[in-house]
Amino acid sequence: MQDRIKRIYVPMTETGFYILFCLQNEMHGYNIGQRVKQMTGGAVTISPGTMYGTLAKMEKDGLIRFVREEEKRKLYVMTELGREVLEIELHRIERLYKNSKGEYADGR
Protein backbone atom coordinates (compact mmCIF):
# COMPACT_ATOMS: atom_id res chain seq x y z
CA MET A 1 0.00 0.00 0.00
CA GLN A 2 2.67 2.48 1.04
CA ASP A 3 4.87 1.47 -1.88
CA ARG A 4 1.97 2.13 -4.20
CA ILE A 5 1.53 5.62 -2.75
CA LYS A 6 5.24 6.29 -3.19
CA ARG A 7 5.07 5.18 -6.81
CA ILE A 8 2.04 7.38 -7.50
CA TYR A 9 3.51 10.48 -5.90
CA VAL A 10 7.08 10.35 -7.26
CA PRO A 11 7.93 12.26 -9.41
CA MET A 12 5.79 14.94 -7.82
CA THR A 13 3.92 17.77 -9.47
CA GLU A 14 5.14 21.25 -8.58
CA THR A 15 1.95 21.84 -6.62
CA GLY A 16 2.33 18.58 -4.73
CA PHE A 17 5.99 19.13 -4.02
CA TYR A 18 5.60 22.64 -2.63
CA ILE A 19 2.59 21.74 -0.50
CA LEU A 20 4.35 18.75 1.04
CA PHE A 21 7.57 20.74 1.46
CA CYS A 22 5.71 23.49 3.34
CA LEU A 23 3.91 21.00 5.55
CA GLN A 24 7.11 20.06 7.33
CA ASN A 25 5.62 22.73 9.59
CA GLU A 26 1.98 23.03 10.61
CA MET A 27 0.11 25.26 8.14
CA HIS A 28 -3.27 25.92 6.57
CA GLY A 29 -4.06 26.19 2.88
CA TYR A 30 -3.83 29.94 2.38
CA ASN A 31 -0.59 30.07 4.42
CA ILE A 32 0.95 27.49 2.11
CA GLY A 33 -0.16 29.47 -0.95
CA GLN A 34 1.45 32.66 0.35
CA ARG A 35 4.62 30.88 1.43
CA VAL A 36 5.04 29.23 -1.98
CA LYS A 37 4.55 32.57 -3.71
CA GLN A 38 7.31 34.11 -1.57
CA MET A 39 9.67 31.14 -1.92
CA THR A 40 9.43 31.07 -5.70
CA GLY A 41 9.19 34.82 -6.28
CA GLY A 42 5.72 34.35 -7.76
CA ALA A 43 6.80 31.69 -10.25
CA VAL A 44 4.55 29.10 -8.65
CA THR A 45 1.04 29.94 -7.54
CA ILE A 46 -1.44 27.49 -6.11
CA SER A 47 -5.05 28.59 -6.54
CA PRO A 48 -7.73 27.70 -3.96
CA GLY A 49 -9.47 24.96 -5.96
CA THR A 50 -6.18 23.22 -6.64
CA MET A 51 -5.03 23.76 -3.06
CA TYR A 52 -8.20 22.30 -1.59
CA GLY A 53 -8.20 19.29 -3.91
CA THR A 54 -4.52 18.50 -3.35
CA LEU A 55 -4.76 18.79 0.43
CA ALA A 56 -7.83 16.54 0.48
CA LYS A 57 -6.10 13.94 -1.69
CA MET A 58 -2.88 13.99 0.30
CA GLU A 59 -4.81 13.62 3.53
CA LYS A 60 -6.73 10.66 2.12
CA ASP A 61 -3.49 9.03 0.96
CA GLY A 62 -1.90 9.55 4.37
CA LEU A 63 0.89 11.93 3.33
CA ILE A 64 -0.39 14.67 5.59
CA ARG A 65 -2.76 14.75 8.53
CA PHE A 66 -5.23 17.23 9.92
CA VAL A 67 -3.96 18.81 13.13
CA ARG A 68 -6.55 21.31 14.29
CA GLU A 69 -8.88 24.05 13.17
CA GLU A 70 -8.24 27.75 13.60
CA GLU A 71 -11.17 30.01 12.72
CA LYS A 72 -12.52 27.54 10.16
CA ARG A 73 -9.04 27.09 8.66
CA LYS A 74 -7.75 23.54 8.75
CA LEU A 75 -4.12 23.11 9.72
CA TYR A 76 -2.17 20.16 8.38
CA VAL A 77 1.22 18.64 8.96
CA MET A 78 3.28 16.02 7.12
CA THR A 79 3.11 12.38 8.30
CA GLU A 80 5.95 9.83 8.40
CA LEU A 81 4.84 8.53 4.98
CA GLY A 82 4.82 12.10 3.68
CA ARG A 83 8.36 12.59 4.94
CA GLU A 84 9.52 9.44 3.14
CA VAL A 85 7.90 10.57 -0.11
CA LEU A 86 9.48 14.00 0.20
CA GLU A 87 12.91 12.47 0.82
CA ILE A 88 12.67 10.20 -2.22
CA GLU A 89 11.63 13.22 -4.29
CA LEU A 90 14.45 15.38 -2.92
CA HIS A 91 17.00 12.71 -3.83
CA ARG A 92 15.55 12.54 -7.30
CA ILE A 93 15.75 16.29 -7.74
CA GLU A 94 19.31 16.30 -6.41
CA ARG A 95 20.31 13.62 -8.90
CA LEU A 96 18.68 15.57 -11.73
CA TYR A 97 20.50 18.71 -10.66
CA LYS A 98 23.89 16.98 -10.36
CA ASN A 99 23.50 15.21 -13.68
CA SER A 100 22.50 18.44 -15.36
CA LYS A 101 25.73 20.03 -14.08
CA GLY A 102 27.80 17.17 -15.48
CA GLU A 103 28.23 15.22 -12.23
CA TYR A 104 27.57 11.56 -12.84
CA ALA A 105 27.25 8.60 -10.44
CA ASP A 106 29.99 6.63 -12.20
CA GLY A 107 32.31 9.60 -11.92
CA ARG A 108 32.86 9.85 -15.68
Next chain:
Amino acid sequence: MADRILFRFWTIMDYEEEEQFLREQHQNGWRFKRYLLPGFYFFDRCTPEDVVYRLDFDQAGTGEKPGYLQLYRDYGWEYLFDVNSFSYFRKPADIIEDDLEIFSDNESRLEMIGRIYRRRMIPLMIIFLCCVVPQLIIQSNNWLDRGDVGARAFTLIFLVFFMLYVWLFVHCGRKIRRLRQKYERDV
Protein backbone atom coordinates in the same frame (compact mmCIF):
# COMPACT_ATOMS: atom_id res chain seq x y z
CA MET B 1 -37.22 41.02 -6.96
CA ALA B 2 -34.47 41.92 -9.35
CA ASP B 3 -33.84 44.66 -11.90
CA ARG B 4 -33.64 42.19 -14.75
CA ILE B 5 -34.57 38.59 -15.40
CA LEU B 6 -32.91 36.59 -18.15
CA PHE B 7 -33.26 33.08 -19.37
CA ARG B 8 -30.34 31.16 -20.79
CA PHE B 9 -30.02 27.43 -21.26
CA TRP B 10 -26.81 25.70 -20.32
CA THR B 11 -25.79 22.15 -19.50
CA ILE B 12 -23.41 20.91 -16.81
CA MET B 13 -20.51 20.86 -19.25
CA ASP B 14 -20.93 24.53 -20.28
CA TYR B 15 -19.57 25.99 -17.05
CA GLU B 16 -16.85 27.98 -18.82
CA GLU B 17 -19.47 29.70 -20.99
CA GLU B 18 -21.47 30.40 -17.83
CA GLU B 19 -18.43 32.10 -16.25
CA GLN B 20 -17.89 34.18 -19.36
CA PHE B 21 -21.58 35.11 -19.62
CA LEU B 22 -21.75 36.35 -16.01
CA ARG B 23 -18.54 38.33 -16.47
CA GLU B 24 -19.91 40.04 -19.57
CA GLN B 25 -23.17 40.89 -17.79
CA HIS B 26 -21.21 42.47 -14.95
CA GLN B 27 -19.10 44.46 -17.43
CA ASN B 28 -22.37 45.79 -18.83
CA GLY B 29 -23.62 46.81 -15.40
CA TRP B 30 -25.64 43.77 -14.40
CA ARG B 31 -24.60 42.08 -11.20
CA PHE B 32 -25.73 38.47 -10.86
CA LYS B 33 -27.99 38.18 -7.84
CA ARG B 34 -29.39 34.68 -7.85
CA TYR B 35 -31.24 32.06 -9.81
CA LEU B 36 -34.99 31.75 -9.72
CA LEU B 37 -34.51 28.29 -11.21
CA PRO B 38 -31.39 27.03 -12.94
CA GLY B 39 -31.31 28.97 -16.21
CA PHE B 40 -33.46 31.89 -14.94
CA TYR B 41 -31.10 34.61 -13.82
CA PHE B 42 -31.86 37.56 -11.56
CA PHE B 43 -29.61 40.56 -12.11
CA ASP B 44 -29.28 43.85 -10.23
CA ARG B 45 -28.18 47.10 -11.80
CA CYS B 46 -24.64 48.08 -10.83
CA THR B 47 -21.73 50.18 -12.02
CA PRO B 48 -20.08 48.39 -14.93
CA GLU B 49 -17.04 46.64 -13.61
CA ASP B 50 -14.77 43.80 -14.70
CA VAL B 51 -15.56 41.00 -12.29
CA VAL B 52 -14.42 37.45 -12.85
CA TYR B 53 -16.83 34.62 -12.09
CA ARG B 54 -15.65 31.07 -11.39
CA LEU B 55 -17.48 27.80 -10.83
CA ASP B 56 -16.19 24.86 -8.86
CA PHE B 57 -18.01 21.54 -8.90
CA ASP B 58 -18.78 19.67 -5.72
CA GLN B 59 -15.35 19.61 -4.10
CA ALA B 60 -16.14 19.80 -0.39
CA GLY B 61 -17.94 16.97 1.36
CA THR B 62 -20.60 17.58 3.99
CA GLY B 63 -19.09 19.15 7.05
CA GLU B 64 -16.09 20.33 5.01
CA LYS B 65 -17.91 23.29 3.49
CA PRO B 66 -16.99 26.00 6.07
CA GLY B 67 -13.26 25.27 5.72
CA TYR B 68 -13.55 25.11 1.94
CA LEU B 69 -15.33 28.48 1.72
CA GLN B 70 -12.86 30.02 4.18
CA LEU B 71 -9.99 29.01 1.90
CA TYR B 72 -11.63 30.73 -1.07
CA ARG B 73 -12.37 33.78 1.08
CA ASP B 74 -8.72 33.94 2.15
CA TYR B 75 -7.79 34.04 -1.53
CA GLY B 76 -10.12 37.01 -2.02
CA TRP B 77 -13.07 35.22 -3.63
CA GLU B 78 -16.62 36.20 -2.79
CA TYR B 79 -18.83 33.15 -2.44
CA LEU B 80 -22.31 33.51 -3.92
CA PHE B 81 -24.16 30.21 -3.54
CA ASP B 82 -24.38 26.63 -4.68
CA VAL B 83 -26.62 25.72 -7.60
CA ASN B 84 -26.72 22.21 -9.06
CA SER B 85 -23.63 21.33 -6.98
CA PHE B 86 -21.71 24.18 -8.62
CA SER B 87 -20.22 26.69 -6.17
CA TYR B 88 -20.24 30.22 -7.58
CA PHE B 89 -17.39 32.62 -6.78
CA ARG B 90 -16.48 36.07 -8.02
CA LYS B 91 -13.61 38.52 -7.70
CA PRO B 92 -12.88 41.95 -9.20
CA ALA B 93 -10.45 41.55 -12.09
CA ASP B 94 -8.67 44.87 -11.59
CA ILE B 95 -6.66 43.82 -8.54
CA ILE B 96 -3.17 43.96 -9.96
CA GLU B 97 -1.25 40.70 -10.22
CA ASP B 98 -3.91 38.86 -8.36
CA ASP B 99 -4.76 35.28 -9.18
CA LEU B 100 -7.98 35.15 -11.17
CA GLU B 101 -8.09 31.40 -11.53
CA ILE B 102 -9.41 28.91 -9.01
CA PHE B 103 -7.29 26.11 -10.50
CA SER B 104 -3.59 26.61 -11.03
CA ASP B 105 -2.87 23.40 -12.92
CA ASN B 106 -4.60 21.40 -15.62
CA GLU B 107 -4.62 18.32 -13.46
CA SER B 108 -7.16 19.89 -11.12
CA ARG B 109 -9.20 21.15 -14.09
CA LEU B 110 -9.33 17.61 -15.45
CA GLU B 111 -10.30 16.34 -12.02
CA MET B 112 -13.26 18.68 -11.99
CA ILE B 113 -14.38 17.32 -15.37
CA GLY B 114 -14.02 13.83 -13.87
CA ARG B 115 -16.18 14.79 -10.89
CA ILE B 116 -18.94 16.13 -13.15
CA TYR B 117 -18.74 12.98 -15.23
CA ARG B 118 -18.93 10.62 -12.25
CA ARG B 119 -21.57 12.45 -10.26
CA ARG B 120 -23.80 13.75 -13.05
CA MET B 121 -23.23 11.99 -16.36
CA ILE B 122 -23.12 8.42 -15.04
CA PRO B 123 -26.34 8.78 -12.96
CA LEU B 124 -28.03 10.29 -16.03
CA MET B 125 -26.89 7.36 -18.16
CA ILE B 126 -28.26 4.93 -15.58
CA ILE B 127 -31.66 6.69 -15.60
CA PHE B 128 -31.57 6.63 -19.38
CA LEU B 129 -30.75 2.94 -19.69
CA CYS B 130 -32.83 1.65 -16.79
CA CYS B 131 -35.88 3.88 -17.09
CA VAL B 132 -36.24 5.90 -20.27
CA VAL B 133 -35.29 3.17 -22.76
CA PRO B 134 -37.31 0.30 -21.16
CA GLN B 135 -40.33 2.58 -20.73
CA LEU B 136 -40.17 3.68 -24.34
CA ILE B 137 -40.12 0.04 -25.46
CA ILE B 138 -42.97 -0.98 -23.12
CA GLN B 139 -45.17 1.97 -24.04
CA SER B 140 -44.62 1.66 -27.77
CA ASN B 141 -45.46 -2.06 -27.54
CA ASN B 142 -48.66 -1.11 -25.70
CA TRP B 143 -49.45 1.33 -28.47
CA LEU B 144 -48.97 -1.37 -31.10
CA ASP B 145 -50.97 -3.93 -29.09
CA ARG B 146 -53.85 -1.83 -27.83
CA GLY B 147 -53.54 1.53 -29.50
CA ASP B 148 -55.24 3.39 -26.62
CA VAL B 149 -54.75 7.09 -25.91
CA GLY B 150 -52.77 6.49 -22.70
CA ALA B 151 -50.21 4.28 -24.43
CA ARG B 152 -49.85 6.79 -27.27
CA ALA B 153 -49.41 9.70 -24.89
CA PHE B 154 -46.80 7.83 -22.81
CA THR B 155 -44.96 6.68 -25.90
CA LEU B 156 -44.69 10.28 -27.09
CA ILE B 157 -43.63 11.54 -23.66
CA PHE B 158 -40.87 8.93 -23.41
CA LEU B 159 -39.87 9.57 -26.99
CA VAL B 160 -39.33 13.23 -26.11
CA PHE B 161 -37.32 12.20 -23.04
CA PHE B 162 -35.34 9.79 -25.15
CA MET B 163 -34.43 12.48 -27.66
CA LEU B 164 -33.58 14.98 -24.92
CA TYR B 165 -31.23 12.50 -23.27
CA VAL B 166 -29.58 11.56 -26.54
CA TRP B 167 -29.07 15.21 -27.36
CA LEU B 168 -27.64 15.83 -23.89
CA PHE B 169 -25.22 12.90 -24.13
CA VAL B 170 -24.00 13.96 -27.55
CA HIS B 171 -23.61 17.59 -26.49
CA CYS B 172 -21.89 16.81 -23.18
CA GLY B 173 -19.77 14.06 -24.70
CA ARG B 174 -18.42 16.49 -27.29
CA LYS B 175 -17.86 19.12 -24.63
CA ILE B 176 -15.98 16.73 -22.35
CA ARG B 177 -13.76 15.67 -25.21
CA ARG B 178 -13.01 19.25 -26.19
CA LEU B 179 -12.27 20.31 -22.62
CA ARG B 180 -10.07 17.27 -22.01
CA GLN B 181 -8.10 17.93 -25.17
CA LYS B 182 -7.65 21.57 -24.17
CA TYR B 183 -6.35 20.69 -20.72
CA GLU B 184 -4.42 17.54 -21.54
CA ARG B 185 -2.30 19.31 -24.11
CA ASP B 186 0.13 20.65 -21.54
CA VAL B 187 -0.28 18.54 -18.44
